[in-house]
Amino acid sequence: MSASDGGAGDGGDEIAALVERAFHYRGDVTVRTAAGVEVVGYLFNRNDRGEDRCAQLFETGTGREVAIAYRDIRDVLFTGRDTAAPRQDTGAPGPVGGSDPEAPGRTATTP
């Protein structure tokens, strides 16, 4: 889902709803800004009160912490895998055998 699916209207409430959904999403998202920039990262927080409403992300790749004002956001795309969803390949839930990214390939019965 994105703001461009089904019409964005004036965007304000819809962007807030998208940011809210992205905040609860356990995967990376892509934020498209009015300036045509795309920021890919994990949206870990949002400040949705007051004048300075903004979304905060850890950018994938650079690791930079980025804050983007709601008024600058045109769209949010759910582009990364939802890590809280059951795994497609095994049917098992979430990461298998550990979430340590330095230890890939571990299985549930291999210490």
Next chain:
Amino acid sequence: MGLPAAQAWTVASYVLKQRLRGRERYPLVLMLEPVLRCNLACAGCGKIQYPPHVLRRALTVEQCLAAVEECGAPVVSIPGGEPLLYPHIGELVHELTSRNKYVYLCTNAIRLKQKLEEGVFEPSKRLSFSVHMDGLRAEHDLSVCRDGVYDIAVDAIGEALRRGFRVTTNTTLFNTAEPMRVRDFFDAMMDLGVEGMMVSPGYSYDAAPDQDSFLEREKTVELFSAIMEGKPKRWRFNQSPLFLQFLMGKRDYECTPWGNPLYTIFGWQRPCYLLQDGYAATFSELMDDTQWEQYGRSSGNPSCQDCMVHCGYEPSAVHATFSSWRGLRDSAVATVTGRL
């Protein structure tokens, strides 16, 4: 019950100081998560489901110490993720204990023996390894979704005790728990020689894979009554006896979500360890700007209705202990007699 006198005194004098200052909301235990990654993926855990670049992140020791300073709680619990995967864990623990904080390092113990052999930690009356144990071998290995972890943890507990460390256990019980097996498990932990045990009903994390095993309130009371009624005196718990009585349905409390605040790579989590409604940049922002009235059972918040977890209710029990002579007396009686 199982709390060393010096630690009990530190906590008691801290609480009394806060009350004398007329502070309405104050933290008791800071939950500090320097990393979110783990070397297990337990079915009931909702802490670790993040993209790899997020799991690779870690707080710096300076960020951790600044959070500890700002919060001011006398006890720091380091859950996770698995804190033994944090590269600076030895330095962090050393800094905390030298600041007179009581530290509970919550670990699944897979790497504990190795870290002990490497000399990463020094025994201290202020440091306790709080080993994740969800039951006897069959139940624990099932809970952590990996065979052999119970034996690894038991071995590591023995090693830590031999080296003079304080060791406690932390247990989360789900609706699959069988009271008699849990009682046998508590006996087994006491036989190992741990200082005390901590127990809590399962958290209903939205992100946890196994959503069917979380306990509702009535079932929590039923389960804890069956386990704790007539408990042997030798079982020692490293937590408030009034909280255990609350779990047995003998007391009713309202949640104290600010009692165990959580600081992670995302900031100060609102409102509690369990719910993720957002993050504050500073501790004072967390305390001052969180709409606390929206949380707890009486708020009507659906996420809070079945919750009886320790991070919300143990601080309520501690508060009750020190807010009346009766609370103090009941707590003292349960501690001395071992009866709940």
